[in-house]
Amino acid sequence: MTSAVATVPVTRRDRSTVVRTLLRRPSFVVAFGFLLLLLVLAVTAPLVAPFDPHAQTLADRLQGPSGQHLLGTDDLGRDVLSRLIYAARLALLAPLISVGVAVVLGVPAGLWAGLRGGWVDSITGRLSDTLLSLPGLAFALAVVAVLGPGLVNAMVAMGIVFAPSLFRVVRGAALDVAEESYIESARAIGCSTRRTIWVHVLPNIAAPVLVQTTILMGVALLAEASLSFLGLGVQPPDSSWGSMLEIAYQNQFKAPYGVLPAGTALVLTVLAFNTIGDSIRDVVARRRS
Amino acid sequence: MTTVQSGSDPVLAVDRLTIDLAGRTSQPGLVQEVSFSVAQGRSLALIGESGCGKTLTAMAILGLLPPELRVTGGEIRFGGENLLTASRRRLRRIRGGPIGMVFQDPMSSLDPTMTVGDQIGESRRLHLGESRRESRAKARELLDRVGIANAARRVDVYPFEMSGGMQQRVMIAAAIACEPKLVIADEPTTALDVTIQAEILELLRSLQDDMGLSVLLVTHDLGVVADFCDDVVVMYAGHVVEKTAVEPLFAQPQHPYTRALLDSVPQTGRARTMLDVIPGRVPPAGTFPTGCRFQPRCGFAEPDVCDAPQPEFEPVAGHWCRCVRVGTHALDLARVA
Amino acid sequence: MSGTVVVRRLGGGVLVLWLVSLLTFALIQLLPGDAAEVIAGENASAADVERIRHELGFDQPVVEQYFRWLGHVLTGDFGTSLSSGRSVTDLIFEAAPATLSLTLVAILIALVLGVTAGLIAAVRQGGWIDRAITSLATLGIALPSFWVLMLLLLPFAVLNRWLPATGYAPISEGFGTWLSHIILPATALGLASAAELARHARGSATDVLARPYIRTAQARGAGGSWLIRKHVVRNSAIPVITVLGLHVGRLLGGSIVIESVAGIAGLGSLAIQAILQRDYVTIQGYVLFSAVIVVVANLVVDLLYGWINPKVRV
Numbered sequence: 001m002t003s004a005v006a007t008v009p010v011t012r013r014d015r016s017t018v019v020r021t022l023l024r025r026p027s028f029v030v031a032f033g034f035l036l037l038l039l040v041l042a043v044t045a046p047l048v049a050p051f052d053p054h055a056q057t058l059a060d061r062l063q064g065p066s067g068q069h070l071l072g073t074d075d076l077g078r079d080v081l082s083r084l085i086y087a088a089r090l091a092l093l094a095p096l097i098s099v100g101v102a103v104v105l106g107v108p109a110g111l112w113a114g115l116r117g118g119w120v121d122s123i124t125g126r127l128s129d130t131l132l133s134l135p136g137l138a139f140a141l142a143v144v145a146v147l148g149p150g151l152v153n154a155m156v157a158m159g160i161v162f163a164p165s166l167f168r169v170v171r172g173a174a175l176d177v178a179e180e181s182y183i184e185s186a187r188a189i190g191c192s193t194r195r196t197i198w199v200h201v202l203p204n205i206a207a208p209v210l211v212q213t214t215i216l217m218g219v220a221l222l223a224e225a226s227l228s229f230l231g232l233g234v235q236p237p238d239s240s241w242g243s244m245l246e247i248a249y250q251n252q253f254k255a256p257y258g259v260l261p262a263g264t265a266l267v268l269t270v271l272a273f274n275t276i277g278d279s280i281r282d283v284v285a286r287r288r289s
Numbered sequence: 290m291t292t293v294q295s296g297s298d299p300v301l302a303v304d305r306l307t308i309d310l311a312g313r314t315s316q317p318g319l320v321q322e323v324s325f326s327v328a329q330g331r332s333l334a335l336i337g338e339s340g341c342g343k344t345l346t347a348m349a350i351l352g353l354l355p356p357e358l359r360v361t362g363g364e365i366r367f368g369g370e371n372l373l374t375a376s377r378r379r380l381r382r383i384r385g386g387p388i389g390m391v392f393q394d395p396m397s398s399l400d401p402t403m404t405v406g407d408q409i410g411e412s413r414r415l416h417l418g419e420s421r422r423e424s425r426a427k428a429r430e431l432l433d434r435v436g437i438a439n440a441a442r443r444v445d446v447y448p449f450e451m452s453g454g455m456q457q458r459v460m461i462a463a464a465i466a467c468e469p470k471l472v473i474a475d476e477p478t479t480a481l482d483v484t485i486q487a488e489i490l491e492l493l494r495s496l497q498d499d500m501g502l503s504v505l506l507v508t509h510d511l512g513v514v515a516d517f518c519d520d521v522v523v524m525y526a527g528h529v530v531e532k533t534a535v536e537p538l539f540a541q542p543q544h545p546y547t548r549a550l551l552d553s554v555p556q557t558g559r560a561r562t563m564l565d566v567i568p569g570r571v572p573p574a575g576t577f578p579t580g581c582r583f584q585p586r587c588g589f590a591e592p593d594v595c596d597a598p599q600p601e602f603e604p605v606a607g608h609w610c611r612c613v614r615v616g617t618h619a620l621d622l623a624r625v626a
Numbered sequence: 627m628s629g630t631v632v633v634r635r636l637g638g639g640v641l642v643l644w645l646v647s648l649l650t651f652a653l654i655q656l657l658p659g660d661a662a663e664v665i666a667g668e669n670a671s672a673a674d675v676e677r678i679r680h681e682l683g684f685d686q687p688v689v690e691q692y693f694r695w696l697g698h699v700l701t702g703d704f705g706t707s708l709s710s711g712r713s714v715t716d717l718i719f720e721a722a723p724a725t726l727s728l729t730l731v732a733i734l735i736a737l738v739l740g741v742t743a744g745l746i747a748a749v750r751q752g753g754w755i756d757r758a759i760t761s762l763a764t765l766g767i768a769l770p771s772f773w774v775l776m777l778l779l780l781p782f783a784v785l786n787r788w789l790p791a792t793g794y795a796p797i798s799e800g801f802g803t804w805l806s807h808i809i810l811p812a813t814a815l816g817l818a819s820a821a822e823l824a825r826h827a828r829g830s831a832t833d834v835l836a837r838p839y840i841r842t843a844q845a846r847g848a849g850g851s852w853l854i855r856k857h858v859v860r861n862s863a864i865p866v867i868t869v870l871g872l873h874v875g876r877l878l879g880g881s882i883v884i885e886s887v888a889g890i891a892g893l894g895s896l897a898i899q900a901i902l903q904r905d906y907v908t909i910q911g912y913v914l915f916s917a918v919i920v921v922v923a924n925l926v927v928d929l930l931y932g933w934i935n936p937k938v939r940v
Contacts, residue, residue: 130642133871133924137879138897138916145901145909146653222770226883229772230898249776249887256784263773270768278764353841377849385846392845398838402860402936411856412846447936463846 021283031275038269042088049082054237062255071261074244075251080261083244087262090240091269094155094233095220099213101159106166107209113167114174115201125171128164136161137226144232151224151240154233158223162216169212173205207284211277218273225266241266299326300367300471300503301350307362308345308354308527318361320345323529324601325522327471332497332504334514334535337524340571343507346524347475349373350505351390352380367471385412389464391474395456399448405432406444409463416467431462435492454485458492465496472496475507490517511554515539523547526571526582529601533608543610546583581612631938635928639921646917647699650910651692704911709903714911717896722915724794725892727808728884729877732816736873740820741866744827748835748862749854759824766821772883775814782810792889811888815880819873826869831862860934867931874923878916 022028041048050070057077064072071080113121136158143157178201225242227233229249234240241262248258308320320342327333335343348354350365350372365372368387372380384390389412392398400408409431410424419427425444432440435458448456457477464472474493478486494517496502506518514521514535521538523531523546531544542548549567569586578584584595599611686694698705704714747759783791789810795803834840835858843857882894893912900908932938 126638127645130638130645133875134642134646134920135875135879135916137882138913141882141897141901142650142653142909142913145904145906149901218768225770226772226880229883230886232898232901245773245776249772252776252779252784256780259773259776259780263770263776266770266773267765267768270770271765274764274768351845353844381847381849383847384844385848390842390845392838392842394838398842400839400843400857400861402864402934403856408843408846411843411848415847415852449937460842466846 018280018283022279025279025283027275028279031272031279034268034272035276038088038092038272041085042092045086045089049079049085051079051082053078053083053086053239055079062251062258064255064257072255072258074247074258080244080258083239084241084261084265087240087244088265090151090224090234090238091221091265094151094224094240095217097152097155098159098162098220098223099216101156102162102166102216103209103213105160105163107170109163110167110170111174111201111205114171115178121171121175125168128167128171131164132168137223140223140227141232144227149232149235151228151234151238154227155220155224158220158227162220166209166212166216169208170205173208174201177201177204207280211281211284214273214277214280218270218277221266221270221273297329299328301505302326302366303346303350303363304366305363306346306349306360306365308342308349308358309361311357311359318527319358320349320527322363323524323527324363325529325532327503327505328520329503330497330501331519332493332506332517333520333522334518335505335507335522335524336509336511336514338509338571340526340573341524342527343509343524344475347390347473347505347507350473351384351388352377353390382416385464385469386416386467387470389467389469389472391457391460391464391472391477393476394480395453395460396448396480398460399456401447401449404445404447405451405459406446408448409459409466412463412466427466428462431466432459434496435459435462436488437462453481454488457481457485457489461489461492461496465500465502468500469502471503471505473505473507476509477506478513479508479510486513487516493517511550523550526577528582528599528611529609530583530612531608531610537605537608541605541608543605543608544583544612545587549586631932635925639925642921643914643917647696647914648692650913651695654906654910655688699914704914705907707900707908708905709900709908710905714908717908718893718911718915721891721893721896723796724890725878725881725885725894726919727794727797727804728812728815728881728890728892729874731808731812732819732877732881733870733874735813735816736819736823736877737870739816740823741827741863743820744824744829744866745831745854745858745862747824747828748831749858751832751835756828760828763821763824763828766817767825769818769821771815771818771880772887774817775811775884775887778810778814794888794890794892811884811890815877815884818880819877823866823869823873827862827866830865831858834858834861837861864931864935867927867934870930871920871924871927874927875920878920 055078057073060069060073060077061075062073063069063077066072069079069081071084074080074083109124113124140154140157140161143160144154147153147157224233224240225245228240228242229246231243231246234243236243244262245259245266248255248262251258303326304324306320306323307318309318323342323346325333325335335346337343345354345358349360350367352372352375354360360373363373367383370379372383375383399405406425406428407421409428410419410421413419413424413427414421429440429444432443437443437455437458443451448459451459461472461477472493477493478489481489490513493504493506497504504518506513508514518535520534521532522529523538523544525546531538531542531547538547539551542551546567553566567586572578572582572585579598581587581595581599587595601609601611603609695705702715704718706712707714707717710717743759743763747756750756779791782789789806793807795807797804840853840857843853848856881892882897884890885892885894886898893916897909897912899905900912
């Protein structure tokens with residue numbers, strides 16, 4: 001989960017060029033459009049979903065796709081499509097929580113370590129590198145054990161697990177920036193440290209941070225799905241795509257293809273996040289060369 | 290077909306070689322109608338500035354051009370066959386076999402994860418079917434032959450553990466491992482210290498004498514040419530502009546470019562206020578003028594005459610020159626190299 | 627690899643493990659409410675709570691507790707499970723072979739599949755096979771491993787009964803049996819890593835193929851499979867090996883969910899049970915043991931790296 005995006009002094013004009021180049025890439029447009037669609041569906045779920053996601057029709061359990069239920073029904077006769085649409089909310093919100101936690105923990109620390117340099121930086125760097133190699137999900141489990149199961153707890157746990165990777169990216173970018181001569185010039189003309197950070201450093205670490213957070217959104221979504229699948233994430237009566245998968249899995253022998261809808265939704269969304277992150281990284285890297 | 294030296298059959302004959310960017314034949318060739326031959330047991334220098342196409346020409350012989358470039362005309366005759374039409378399998382047999390090649394920067398031209406002995410013995414395993422042990426034994430001999438002390442221990446050493454000069458000796462050892470008839474050396478001394486340069490050239494010379502090798506040496510250094518080579522081909526902007534043996538070239542250069550080149554070499558013992566330079570710059574590929582490509586920078590140029598395509602003339606026996614006006618303008622008298 | 631480097635790596639590993647031990651111990655201290663009360667349960671009397679508090683040493687100062695615990699751990703005693711009363715060490719060692727089998731086979735699959743695909747894509751760069759592999763790799767990174775397992779189970783275990791759907795069989799019951807149980811879960815687990823390794827290998831091999839020493843090797847007559855085997859593979863593998871350690875950690879995490887789907891009684895299942903039963907002692911042992919596995923794996927990767935890259939060996 002590394003982002004090798006170099007930093008270059010960024011101007012306002014650069015930013016609009018980047019945006020325009022991105023919009024010209026078909027993969028980016030499709031991915032972005034998909035996420036936008038997801039957002040719209042999430043917000044307008046009550047209007048768009050054909051059924052109430054909680055409405056059980058025990059007579060019609062585990063049905064395949066039909067005219068009435070486009071994606072079939074689950075083991076309690078609930079309409080899968082509607083549940084899918086409603087769960088899109090969590091699919092966007094949950095990763096946001098963990099990425100938010102990671103940003104709050106990782107970005108300031110990374111800035112501090114990168115700009116400070118010296119032994120502080122090398123020690124924290126070594127620390128975060130080793131933390132990164134440890135199994136994240138295992139730690140998240142431990143945190144959940146302490147805090148108790150629940151979506152927010154699980155996502156906060158993942159956020160803590162993600163923080164080192166973001167720390168590493170920010171630290172790397174900050175180290176690069178700190179070595180650039182324009183920081184020295186800024187200091188030389190009397191910019192205070194805080195002003196230096198806000199005006200000069202932050203815009204230039206924006207790109208690698210953006211790339212890393214987008215990719216983390218995808219990873220967080222998969223983690224949420226895993227944890228909810230295990231029963232440690234979202235708790236009933238709420239459901240996410242992960243918990244839907246668990247239900248489908250339980251009934252796999254009776255309805256073999258029930259695992260497809262939620263899984264496909266997950267894959268497409270993660271793919272969208274990854275594509276956006278990759279596109280930003282490619283465009284910025286190309287600009288540097 | 291042109292020969293610099295009449296007599297026995299040449300080892301390698303390049304005949305009207307033309308190289309272009311793949312897919313673009315309307316452009317004037319990057320390398321155009323280049324012809325020369327390397328005589329048996331002699332060394333030929335391909336000399337010119339950067340960008341004149343000498344390296345491309347050398348690469349084309351063994352089919353090692355980068356994929357963006359393509360040979361669009363001519364023949365390269367070696368051992369009775371045209372290398373340009375040889376199958377891939379045939380070319381692989383020739384590479385490292387009857388033709389060996391030495392490259393420029395030895396540090397990056399040797400595989401960092403393979404021992405020196407394995408790299409030297411590689412061509413023997415490929416072409417002669419030797420086992421690893423046999424080829425390593427031969428590599429030990431070769432290391433000795435190229436002047437590396439402690440050959441037995443050095444066989445198992447990795448390239449990064451050696452100095453630049455030693456690495457280049459290793460490359461030479463690898464190139465002669467299968468006793469080739471011809472060795473192509475692309476700027477073999479450019480990346481090395483001056484003192485090491487002389488040693489490497491000395492080594493090549495002794496190998497040439499011992500093995501009856503022919504050498505095609507690509508270089509931009511007139512000093513190397515003077516010290517080491519028997520024959521010279523001067524290239525400019527993809528054209529051969531002059532070719533002859535080394536003494537006549539230095540004594541009586543025919544082409545204005547050659548003369549300017551020789552003039553621009555700073556000489557010790559001659560006090561001057563300014564270095565002689567050739568005005569202007571080498572035209573980038575694709576912007577070559579029609580006709581004589583040196584024309585914009587030539588002091589003897591005449592617009593109508595020099596715009597026409599220039600064939601090669603032989604104003605003096607064995608001394609070829611691509612300049613229409615040769616013989617019509619007053620030649621300066623003998624030059625001392 | 628030189629002695630000092632090995633010692634430094636070992637030292638680093640020990641440091642990490644010590645940090646992990648601190649963290650896991652701290653976690654238990656962070657339990658909301660009184661730990662002893664929570665452990666005793668809702669129906670416990672005050673006397674029971676006191677007894678538990680004394681048994682588990684909660685009445686001691688924290689630092690003392692930590693060192694006592696650490697002392698136990700270093701002698702291999704991970705404590706007693708709160709839910710089953712059995713030795714946690716026994717539980718862990720019973721569950722470990724399954725998880726290790728799963729993770730090792732998954733890594734093997736990821737390496738073989740990923741690196742081969744990446745190499746092929748680089749050698750045939752720009753062609754249809756390169757585009758196919760790159761697209762598959764991009765897709766593969768987005769796949770949740772437990773979903774892949776469910777998809778794999780469809781043709782192999784649900785619609786047809788070629789392979790068992792759940793369970794784990796130790797090697798002692800026969801290699802074939804063991805393999806038939808482990809192959810689907812390991813494949814599902816390793817696929818996402820394979821995709822990432824493929825991307826990495828492709829980039830690395832593309833870089834290697836453009837290097838001057840490849841052209842020199844060609845000038846010696848090397849080509850085709852010889853060139854790839856002798857020159858490309860080793861040089862391309864170097865950057866790939868460096869990320870292998872990261873993958874081990876991730877696979878260990880992913881194995882938790884896979885074990886649940888595949889009904890494998892491994893460390894992951896142990897951990898989940900422990901969480902659901904609030905068995906903190908077992909959780910501590912599990913986290914620590916996972917860290918040990920990862921540190922050891924990273925050491926092995928470092929040694930592997932030294933074997934492949936002669937520059938590091940000195």
